[in-house]
Amino acid sequence: MAFTNEQLERYSRHIILKEVGAKGQKKLLNAKVLIIGAGGLGAPAALYLAAAGVGTIGIADADEVDLSNLQRQVIHTTADVGKPKVESARETMEAINPDVTVKTYRLYIDSTNITDLIKDYDFIIDGTDNFPAKFLINDACVMAGKPFSHAGIIRFKGQLMTYVPGQGPCYRCVFKEPPPKDAVPTCKQAGVIGAMGGVIGSLQAMEAIKYILGTGDLLTGYLLTYDALKMEFRKIKLPKDHSGCAVCGDEPTITKLIDYELPSCELKSQG
Amino acid sequence: MKITVAGIAKEYPQGLTVRKLIESENVETPEYVTVTINDDFVESGAFDSTVLNEGDNVEFLYFMGGGR
Numbered sequence: 001m002a003f004t005n006e007q008l009e010r011y012s013r014h015i016i017l018k019e020v021g022a023k024g025q026k027k028l029l030n031a032k033v034l035i036i037g038a039g040g041l042g043a044p045a046a047l048y049l050a051a052a053g054v055g056t057i058g059i060a061d062a063d064e065v066d067l068s069n070l071q072r073q074v075i076h077t078t079a080d081v082g083k084p085k086v087e088s089a090r091e092t093m094e095a096i097n098p099d100v101t102v103k104t105y106r107l108y109i110d111s112t113n114i115t116d117l118i119k120d121y122d123f124i125i126d127g128t129d130n131f132p133a134k135f136l137i138n139d140a141c142v143m144a145g146k147p148f149s150h151a152g153i154i155r156f157k158g159q160l161m162t163y164v165p166g167q168g169p170c171y172r173c174v175f176k177e178p179p180p181k182d183a184v185p186t187c188k189q190a191g192v193i194g195a196m197g198g199v200i201g202s203l204q205a206m207e208a209i210k211y212i213l214g215t216g217d218l219l220t221g222y223l224l225t226y227d228a229l230k231m232e233f234r235k236i237k238l239p240k241d242h243s244g245c246a247v248c249g250d251e252p253t254i255t256k257l258i259d260y261e262l263p264s265c266e267l268k269s270q271g
Numbered sequence: 272m273k274i275t276v277a278g279i280a281k282e283y284p285q286g287l288t289v290r291k292l293i294e295s296e297n298v299e300t301p302e303y304v305t306v307t308i309n310d311d312f313v314e315s316g317a318f319d320s321t322v323l324n325e326g327d328n329v330e331f332l333y334f335m336g337g338g339r
């Protein structure tokens with residue numbers, strides 16, 4: 001596949017990079033990335049992946065755009081309020097870059113649909129807002145041998161890690177199982193500074209892009225934490241030995257996907 | 272004895288257990304924190320029995336559930 005003149009111009013700042021080049025840009029155009037959650041994390045990730053020319057971007061979310069989303073979910077506009085988030089996200093991505101094919105999945109992930117959802121994708125971005133979904137994505141990706149970026153944000157803090165099959169710990173190695181319902185704040189009441197999604201979601205897009213290009217060091221074996229009030233990033237080394245992990249260890253005890261119960265305050269609105 | 276907690280080296284009393292450190296550092300949601308010492312996990316059931324040593328590097332890893 002040869003580049004059109006328009007593509008040479010659109011991707012010129014990529015192509016000039018020795019780590020990308022024409023070859024890398026073609027890899028991006030041929031890549032498939034799935035973003036689960038079109039919200040605080042998923043919105044900036046989707047914008048940068050679309051702009052970068054990731055050829056196929058899947059986006060999964062069951063919600064509609066709410067006015068309270070717009071403080072951070074920068075892929076949606078005021079005119080999109082009431083529209084399915086995946087539709088609003090698709091329109092913005094297509095407007096940014098016609099090279100991108102956007103596939104929309106208007107659903108909440110669960111144990112019955114996630115395996116089928118992730119199977120055609122090269123890399124998965126967890127942009128969800130609750131522990132049941134985060135554990136489900138981890139387990140499904142481990143079982144299917146898919147690399148993914150995990151992230152979480154709350155208040156003025158955010159963190160992320162990357163799982164690549166066979167290369168170190170998974171999310172469950174670090175956080176054995178979801179905390180009891182409502183024990184750890186995850187709900188809309190806790191609040192989050194809007195730009196936090198921009199910082200962490202963009203880092204997730206960066207991990208996906210580096211994975212596709214096969215360049216640089218990924219956040220495998222590390223948890224990167226960001227404290228905006230202290231203006232401090234920390235790259236925390238995670239234990240290497242994951243042989244005892246319930247899902248990615250040598251003798252896994254979790255061999256079926258689990259639908260954990262959502263905290264009560266998240267049942268009505270997941271935005 | 273000097274130990275490093277979340278990247279900061281400080282003096283701590285001899286015989287300090289992981290449990291006592293969690294208390295003295297005012298760790299948020301202490302029931303659900305993941306602890307590593309020198310890049311190895313400490314099982315939560317061993318917080319009382321695990322005594323820290325000079326030069327140890329301790330990290331607290333927290334659940335963070337938001338994202339949408």
